[in-house]
Amino acid sequence: xxxxxxxxxxxxxxxxxxxxxxxxxxxxxxxxxxxxxxxxxxxxxxxxxxxxxxxxxxxxxxxxxxxxxxxxxxxxxxxxxxxxxxxxxxxxxxxxxxxxxxxxxxxxxxxxxxxxxxxxxxxxxxxxxxxxxxxxxxxxxxxxxxxxxxxxxxxxxxxxxxxxxxxxxxxxxxxxxxxxxxxx
Numbered sequence: 001x002x003x004x005x006x007x008x009x010x011x012x013x014x015x016x017x018x019x020x021x022x023x024x025x026x027x028x029x030x031x032x033x034x035x036x037x038x039x040x041x042x043x044x045x046x047x048x049x050x051x052x053x054x055x056x057x058x059x060x061x062x063x064x065x066x067x068x069x070x071x072x073x074x075x076x077x078x079x080x081x082x083x084x085x086x087x088x089x090x091x092x093x094x095x096x097x098x099x100x101x102x103x104x105x106x107x108x109x110x111x112x113x114x115x116x117x118x119x120x121x122x123x124x125x126x127x128x129x130x131x132x133x134x135x136x137x138x139x140x141x142x143x144x145x146x147x148x149x150x151x152x153x154x155x156x157x158x159x160x161x162x163x164x165x166x167x168x169x170x171x172x173x174x175x176x177x178x179x180x181x182x183x184x
Contacts, residue, residue: 019146019182020145020146020148020150020182021150021181021182022145022152022154022179022180022181022182023145023179023180023181023182023183024142024143024145024148024177024178024179025052025142025177025178025180026047026052026053026054026142026143026175026176026177027047027052027156027176027177027178028047028174028175028176029042029045029046029047029054029173029174029175029176030173030174031043031045031171031172031173031174032171032172032173032174033171034163034168034169034170034171035168035169035170036168037168037170038061038170038171039060039061039062039064039163039165039170039171040058040059040060040061040163040170040171040172040173041058041059041060041061041171042058042171042172042173044056044057044058045057045058045138045173051140051142052142053140053141053142054138054140054141054142055138055139055140055141056137056138057135057136057137057138058135058136058138058173059134059135059136060131060132060133060134061133062133063130063131063132063133064097064130064131064133064163065097065098065129065130065131066096066097066098066099066129066130068165068166069096069097069131069163069164069165070094070095070096070097070100070163070164070165071092071094071095071097071100071101071161071162071163071164072091072092072093072094072095072161072162072164073091073092073100073104073159073160073161073162074087074091074159074160074162075087075088075090075091075157075158075159075160076088076157076158076159076160077153077155077156077157077158078155078156078157078158079153079154079155080155081155081156081178083156085156085158088153088157092104094164097130097131097163098128098129098130098131101124101128101131102124102125102126102128105124106124106125107147107148108143108147108148109143110123110124111144111146111147112141112142112143112144113138113141117139118138118139118140118141119136119137119138119139119141120136120137121136121138143177152179153179154179154180154181155178155179156176156177156178156179157176157177157179158174158175158176159174159175159176159177160172160173160174161173161174161175
């Protein structure tokens with residue numbers, strides 16, 4: 001009897017730990033062009049359906065290595081979801097592209113995709129560099145948040161992801177997600 005109770009409590013704790021206290025829904029994706037040239041293209045990505053899944057394709061015009069390419073991420077929050085965004089302190093300054101993908105793509109995006117099923121973008125690991133040239137698809141992707149921080153602001157969060165070569169912006173993507181407390 002005691003063993004059954006211990007197993008039941010352990011299962012409840014494990015199940016609760018794996019589920020975040022919040023839900024994330026994709027609200028909007030908006031690509032933008034670079035200053036003088038565009039080398040990253042996200043203009044074919046969209047959110048679709050009631051589920052707000054991400055679908056479409058994106059492309060990189062050439063291989064992107066740490067010597068020539070960097071990525072920055074600016075984060076903004078609108079707690080009321082009314083478009084009144086305030087800059088957050090959790091920005092990612094210009095970081096070498098491969099390092100950025102290894103740290104942030106792996107934590108925030110990669111758990112939500114399956115190679116060959118929901119994307120053809122290669123699995124990112126410690127040996128990934130350069131980020132390869134090509135056109136890649138994303139199909140019916142909703143973010144899995146198990147590896148996201150426990151404390152995230154509620155409301156709408158906007159991430160502006162900008163790619164650079166030298167000091168020039170070569171395009172990027174604006175992602176808006178709605179974060180709400182999970183309904184019991």
